[in-house]
Amino acid sequence: MAIRNIVVSVAGAPGSLVTAKYAIALSKLLGAKLTALYVVNEKVLHELLHTRIFVEAEAQAYARDMEQQGKSFLERLQKMAEQKGVPYEGFLLKGVISDEVINKTKAVQADMLVIGELREVTSVSQLFYDEGERIFRKSHCPVVMVRDQAMVEALFKEI
Amino acid sequence: MQLSECLQREHCLMRLTATTKEAAIAELTGTLAASGLVKDQPELIRRILDREKLGSTGIGNQVAIPHAPTPAVSGLVIAFGRSEQGIDFNALDGQEVRQIFLIGSNPRDLNVYLHLLARLSKLLNDKFFRHEFTRARTADELLAVIKKHEKSALAVTK
Numbered sequence: 001m002a003i004r005n006i007v008v009s010v011a012g013a014p015g016s017l018v019t020a021k022y023a024i025a026l027s028k029l030l031g032a033k034l035t036a037l038y039v040v041n042e043k044v045l046h047e048l049l050h051t052r053i054f055v056e057a058e059a060q061a062y063a064r065d066m067e068q069q070g071k072s073f074l075e076r077l078q079k080m081a082e083q084k085g086v087p088y089e090g091f092l093l094k095g096v097i098s099d100e101v102i103n104k105t106k107a108v109q110a111d112m113l114v115i116g117e118l119r120e121v122t123s124v125s126q127l128f129y130d131e132g133e134r135i136f137r138k139s140h141c142p143v144v145m146v147r148d149q150a151m152v153e154a155l156f157k158e159i
Numbered sequence: 160m161q162l163s164e165c166l167q168r169e170h171c172l173m174r175l176t177a178t179t180k181e182a183a184i185a186e187l188t189g190t191l192a193a194s195g196l197v198k199d200q201p202e203l204i205r206r207i208l209d210r211e212k213l214g215s216t217g218i219g220n221q222v223a224i225p226h227a228p229t230p231a232v233s234g235l236v237i238a239f240g241r242s243e244q245g246i247d248f249n250a251l252d253g254q255e256v257r258q259i260f261l262i263g264s265n266p267r268d269l270n271v272y273l274h275l276l277a278r279l280s281k282l283l284n285d286k287f288f289r290h291e292f293t294r295a296r297t298a299d300e301l302l303a304v305i306k307k308h309e310k311s312a313l314a315v316t317k
Contacts, residue, residue, distance in 0.1 A: 011270055044273045051280040052251060053224055055214040065269060 006032045007110040009039075009101045009135065010073060015116050020077050021156040022146045023114040024084050028159045033087040035108050036077050038070040039097040067092065084159055098134035106140055114144045162237070162278055163306040169194065170238040171298035175259070177240075180248050184208065184225055187238040187261040202231035203263050217250025221293075222283055226262040228272060235264045235271055239301065258293065282308055 008023035010016035020036065027034040045063055048054040054062070074090035081088035093100040105113050118132045136143055146152060170190050177183035184207050192200040206227035210216065217223040223246075238261045245255030260279060264272035282288050288308045295301040 041270070041273070044277045047277050048273065048280060051284065052218050053216065053226075053276055053280050058210070058213055062269070062273065065266065069269065 001111075003030045003032050003111040005035065005108055005110045006030070006112045006114060007035045007037060007101075007105045007108060008114040009037050009097075009116075010077070011038070011097075011116070016073070017076075018149045018152050019114060019116040019146045020080065022144075022152045024077075024081050024086050025152070025155045025159050026112070026114065026144070027081070027086045028084050032111070033089070034081055035104075035110065036074055036081075036088070036090040037101055037104055038074050038090070038092050039100045040066045040070055040092065040094045041097055042094050043096045067094075097131040098138065101135050102138045102140075110141050112142050112144060113139050114146060117145055117147050161306075161309050162275060162282065163302060163309055165235055165237050165275060166239060166302065166305065167194075168298045168302060170236075171301055172238070172240040173296070173298060173301070175240040175242045175246075177242070178244065178246065180211070180223075180225075180246055181208065183240060183242065183246055183259055184261065187225075187240050187259065188263075191232075191236045191238050191261075191263070196234075196236045197232050197263070199231040203227070203229055206231065207261070207263070215249040215251060217248030217252075217254075217256050218280075218283070219250060219252040219254070220283065220289060221245070221250075221254050221257040222289075223248045223250065223256040223259045224262065224276070224279065225259065226264075226276065228264050228266045228269060230265055232263045232265055235262070235268050235275065237262045237275070278309070 006023055006027050008020055010020055023034055040063065045059045049059050070092045074092060078088050078090055091104060093104060115132060115135060172190060175183055175186055177186045184204055188197060188200050188203050191197045197203055206229040207225045210227045211225060216225045240259045242257050245257050248256040250256055291304045295304050
């Protein structure tokens, strides 16, 4: 069975670039198409509105900023994938990160999901509420968690 | 990222001298600037006061969270201040504010900033946290309470 579709979930943080580079390298080595997902986390904005830390206009401004950051990040990944000759498609999604990633991964019939390193868990409840943990547990396909930045950078240069 | 990792002992002012919102924001940003965490303190103050004009960040229960994203800071910065006499923040519940968390973030760290605000919001909605938090007398006690509750089953947001 060939691995034809690889999905990578990114969030725009510096660590996401390393995750994306590994996903591009894997796609290149396996001859797979790469689909990148960037989810604008509307859940956190709703929470901050609900608790009245944000006002409506402020939340809307943040949503626009996050969307713009997501677009820019996906464009950057597209260039990187194209430079390596990897077929690429990027999706900017909105909602709850884990739900969006899981649903889209299923929709594109991914054979593999690449995610960044999970955060340190300091309580049992975090196992249930952390978005990365949720993705890890709910994914229908194998999940690769990226570690070791130096190794990834070296691999990315090699391909 | 956890609140207890971001809030440093030296940025917890357990006795604010300020008696107004503007002075409190200046005092809290001052302690961050003194540590070299703020590139442009007047700009940070301006952005936080601009945000206050949209609506009070006094969220009730004598707590305010003045905040703003701005390139005036390199990363994410947070300071805490406690006022014994209370400060008029035009809070939503009409009470004077006694506990202030001031948060600034470079716009490139938007996701981390939002998560930290959400985490703080969850903590402050927990009456057990508020009970212990308001009784902490020193910065070390305060940080210990935050750490304890971030590890507890009630601190669930990431």
